[in-house]
Amino acid sequence: MLNIKKLDVHYGPLAALQEISLEIRKGEIVTLLGPNGAGKTTLLLTISGILKTTEGRILFEEQDVTNLDPHKIVSLGIGHVPQGRHTFPTLSVIDNLLMGAFIHRKEKVEIKEDLDWIYNLFPILKKRESQRAGTLSGGEQQMLTIGRAIMGRPRLLMLDEPSMGLASQLKMEIFSTFQEMNQKELTLFIVEQEIDLSLSISHRGYLLRNGRLIKEGAASHLLESKEAKILCLGKELSNLP
Secondary structure, three states: EEEEEEEEEEOOEEEEEEEEEEEEOOEEEEEEEEOOOOOOHHHHHHHHOOOOEEEEOOOOOOEOOOOOOOOHHHHHHHOOOOOOEOOOOEEHHHHHHHHHOOOHOOOOHHHEEEEEEEEHOOOHHHHHHOOOOHHHHHHHHHHHHHHHHOOOOEEEEEEEEEOOOHHHHHHHHHHHHHHHHHHHOOOOEEEOHHHHHHHHHHEEEEEEEEEEEEEEHHHHHHHHHHHHHHHHHHOOOHHHH
């Protein structure tokens, strides 16, 4: 579904990503792990067209989407839930969700079906439907940003640190919801530092350090990797026994 080939991204003279090559197959959950500053968010922003590549190609369903404008990438079926729960705080929950359906705004029946699915995934959003998004709890805002992305009907949904700032129980609930979404044939690409939680629901994973991919493999193998766990704690690889 997604094929990235030898991708380089620079911030001025600084190389943020170097020779990144990875693939995500239809129906998978894939996790990208790494410490702060490794380049994880940069990769998602580049796939979304917000940042531009220096070298390399990004293919989505065999179509070259390298450096396309963000709205075109969304229309092709790539959704992005950014880090930090970016809601429209003065708008109601329902209006936030409908903002996500702008591409399909004329398809009333389908929008109603999408809303019903989101309310099934996150029942609390139905109860808060008329409440302003800015008054929701952190966990509820995270559910809302995920729901808003789903309203765009992505086939690939990218999520940047979805567990950040959430209590342990709520993290587990949201990651369980990711599995439900995946069972509905939604492909997920998750950026995380919560190694055990994210890999426990994933098929495969990649490990990023200083802008370079240094390890990849089945999620079960990465779960047992000391290298992955130590790196996600922010320590140097030289500290490995």
